[in-house]
Amino acid sequence: xxxxxxxxxxxxxxxxxxxxxxxxxxxxxxxxxxxxxxxxxxxxxxxxxxxxxxxxxxxxxxxxxxxxxxxxxxxxxxxxxxxxxxxxxxxxxxxxxxxxxxxxxxxxxxxxxxxxxxxxxxxxxxxxxxxxxxxxxxxxxxxxxx
Numbered sequence: 118x119x120x121x122x123x124x125x126x127x128x129x130x131x132x133x134x135x136x137x138x139x140x141x142x143x144x145x146x147x148x149x150x151x152x153x154x155x156x157x158x159x160x161x162x163x164x165x166x167x168x169x170x171x172x173x174x175x176x177x178x179x180x181x182x183x184x185x186x187x188x189x190x191x192x193x194x195x196x197x198x199x200x201x202x203x204x205x206x207x208x209x210x211x212x213x214x215x216x217x218x219x220x221x222x223x224x225x226x227x228x229x230x231x232x233x234x235x236x237x238x239x240x241x242x243x244x245x246x247x248x249x250x251x252x253x254x255x256x257x258x259x260x261x262x263x
Contacts, residue, residue, distance in 0.1 A: 126168035162215040
């Protein structure tokens with residue numbers, strides 16, 4: 118899932134944020150502000166508050182607009198087909214929840230969206246281990262594996 122746009126209604130004002138087509142880095146703000154932005158994104162995909170709207174693209178390439186109006190029921194529209202697909206994302210409790218359909222919870226989605234310095238170090242360390250293993254003699258590796 119890739120975010121294309123976030124719109125948050127705040128009284129008479131609307132805050133909009135367009136995301137990069139490949140990768141968006143949220144920087145230049147404090148931890149509370151970053152967490153708040155991530156919470157709005159996760160809420161828009163799950164059972165979030167009214168006034169938060171999203172445009173997203175699935176891994177399969179489908180583009181959806183998620184509307185959570187202040188009054189009225191939330192809905193999801195397939196942008197390319199101009200078709201209401203809300204029923205496809207409505208769970209047994211009647212909530213419109215894209216995350217649930219994807220097998221995610223709000224906490225697992227939050228974790229997937231954030232890459233920390235520790236995550237980068239762990240990935241770099243893993244890459245270094247793979248590089249070291251790739252340089253070893255395969256016969257020696259098989260001897261150790263037996």
